[in-house]
Amino acid sequence: MSTFDYDLFVIGGGSGGVRAARVAAGEAGARVALAEEDRYGGTCVIRGCVPKKLMVFASGYGGMVEEATHYGWDMVNRGFDWPTFSGHLNKELDRLEGVYRKLLADSGVTTYDARARLKDPHTVELSTGETVTAKHILIATGGRPIRPDLPNAQLAIVSDDIFHLETLPKSILIIGGGYIACEFACILAGLGVEVTQYYRGAQILRGFDEEARGLIAESMRDLGVDLHTGTNIVEMEGYEGEDEVGLDVPVEAKKFALPEKDAPQHGPVRVKSTNGQIKVFDRVLLATGRRPNSDDMGLEDLGITLRRGGAIEVDEYSQTKVPSVYAIGDVTDRVNLTPVAIREAMAFVETVFHGNPTPVDHALIPSAVFTQPELGTVGLTEEAARDQEPIEVYCTSFRPMQTAFANKPSRVLMKLIVSQETRKVLGCHIVAPGAGEMIQMAGIAIKMGATKEDFDRTVAVHPTMSEEIVTMRKPMRTA
The missing domain is CATH 3.50.50.60 (FAD/NAD(P)-binding domain)
Structure with missing residues (x-):
């Protein structure tokens, strides 16, 4: 019988920590506890991806009214009301936090609404005064925005x-x-x-x-x-x-x-x-940067290495130099994206609780920047690729049908970076409305090792912006 209170103690109730906790408990049958000092859902759900994307949606409606007039609609723009939006936003975040709490409870995870720090490789001290032990400890405390060294x-x-x-x-x-x-x-x-x-x-x-x-x-x-x-x-x-x-x-x-x-x-x-x-x-x-939340956790006293900026140093299996302590997500400052933290959580559970050592795969990760228009990207940039090997660049920029009809100057960009030797698509970059949705699909093909000829053999969906990805036949330039 185990001498520890838990098989796993997770510090941090964000996307990565919650996924690791509930999968280890629900699928692997481990005894799991989780501590979170703030709101469940972490950066992504409470103060990042989700509220920001809802704000992106809100900000897009203003221009629709003007654009709609070119399509024959007689509409009135009465302006944006922040209190109305903010009220709906807070209700949605409360709902999502409740979902996270329920997922943990339904999986049998014990939760502590408290700050946690490490006392030794198997012991966690909580701000409530409690002390608990665990065979494994997973740190998933995320990061926070920083203020630069600037007067006032x-x-x-x-x-x-x-x-x-x-x-x-x-x-x-x-x-x-x-x-x-x-x-x-x-x-x-x-x-x-x-x-x-x-x-x-x-x-x-x-x-x-x-x-x-x-x-x-x-x-x-x-x-x-x-x-x-x-x-x-x-x-x-x-x-x-x-x-x-x-x-x-x-x-x-x-x-x-x-x-x-x-x-x-x-x-x-x-x-x-x-x-x-x-x-x-x-x-x-x-908006000048973020810092991992690794302060005052007792890590360095245990021999855990913190890199410059406070990131926890881990190996390919997310293990620190203290064998019983692991870390995932933004606190490791590897690839600071929510889906990556979730993948790291799954790899951790597979490694520790299923006996199947699984390194984290950080190659060819699609991502999006939700500007207007959006930027979707996967793989190498043109600059990085040409430093690596000879390449061909297939690129087109044009006014899309929807906004051109409304007499707007907006342009989009479709770009493929191709290896001259292997013909594999090394990178894809899209600037367009909905680029985040498009790049997810392109990411699958590129992750599978698709060549430019594979793209060429794919029939276009017409009329769409994305059809240009499979209709560019001649390179704009080589390097």
């Missing part, structure tokens, strides 16, 4: 705060050029907010395909986002004036007040940027 950074909000705003700002400055910054820039612009975005790099969405990045930047500007690359904040100060928010303001024109240290700032903020612009915004959003 407390004046700004981070991405988690967006979902808790009581009112929608009239103007906002977004700092950052990653997918979170760009998604919220498009969302808020679509909801009628005056959006300015600063990014210190030469182009937004670093790490994605260069051609796709350029089209997204162009589309964001068409949407009304005042996007400035090569630009950063010099200073921020609280603003005491009641007018001119969003307008250029002379340095000496107004008085400014700073909040008490660490106090939240709810009023306008005056910002001076590296391009010399001085402007006042209702809000400033810092």
